[in-house]
Amino acid sequence: VVERHKATGNIGIGFAAGLGLKSGAIAGSVAHDSHHIIAAGPEDRDLKVAVEAVIEMGGGLVVVRNRQVSASLPLPIAGLMSDLPLRDVAEKTAELNRAAAGLGSVLSDPFMTLSFLALPVIPALKLTDRGLFDVHRFEHVSLFVE
Numbered sequence: 001v002v003e004r005h006k007a008t009g010n011i012g013i014g015f016a017a018g019l020g021l022k023s024g025a026i027a028g029s030v031a032h033d034s035h036h037i038i039a040a041g042p043e044d045r046d047l048k049v050a051v052e053a054v055i056e057m058g059g060g061l062v063v064v065r066n067r068q069v070s071a072s073l074p075l076p077i078a079g080l081m082s083d084l085p086l087r088d089v090a091e092k093t094a095e096l097n098r099a100a101a102g103l104g105s106v107l108s109d110p111f112m113t114l115s116f117l118a119l120p121v122i123p124a125l126k127l128t129d130r131g132l133f134d135v136h137r138f139e140h141v142s143l144f145v146e
Contacts, residue, residue, distance in 0.1 A: 001118050002037040002051055003129035004029065004079070010129035014143060016040050016117060022104030024066070025050040026096075028111050029059035029079030031118035036129050038118045040110075041103070054079075061111050063099035071099035 003010040019026075025041030027050035037054050039047050041064075050064040053072065059079020063071040073092040075082050082089045100110045107113050120126040120133040125141075127133070134141045 001031060001034075001127050001129045002039070003034075004036050004055070005034075008129070012127050012129045012131045014125075014127040014132050016127075018106075019110055019113065020104045020106035021100075021110075024070075024103040025064045026062065026100050026103070026105070026110055026114060027051050027054050027064075028061040028114060029054050029075060030061070030111065030115045032115050033119060033121070034129065035079060036118065038114050038127070040114055040117075061093075061096055063096055063103065065099070065103060070102070071095045 001012040019040055021041050023043060025039055025043055025046035027037060027039035029035060029037050031038040037051055039050050041047050045067055046064045049067050050062050053062045053069050054060055057074040058076050060072055060074040062069050073096060077083060097109060117127055120128050120135060123135045125132060125134055131140045132143055
């Protein structure tokens with residue numbers, strides 16, 4: 001999770017299972033409730049390209065494969081809403097989901113799942129721009145067990 005509102009430089013890093021991504025990266029600026037940029041994927045260079053693409057669009061959703069954006073949906077209104085016609089948004093959303101499936105995603109809507117990984121008010125472990133958050137203990141915790 002990359003903070004995008006106050007230029008704090010905060011970046012929270014964690015591990016996410018269940019997305020199924022085998023390559024590439026996905027990223028978006030819809031990350032409840034903070035709406036920072038959240039990204040996932042096994043390839044660091046693709047993660048970087050994905051985050052940079054979201055920033056360049058002024059918010060949105062992207063799929064990156066081999067350091068190239070393969071699908072995107074700009075969300076220029078606060079990084080949350082599109083100014084495109086509904087039909088275009090639906091088509092681009094379907095393209096995003098197909099492109100994510102091409103990376104190995106097993107989810108019908110990986111961007112919805114990704115957005116809720118950053119919501120630190122529902123159980124159990126969530127990722128914020130300040131790190132991993134344990135909702136039950138209501139505190140940030142280490143990624144590593146000692």
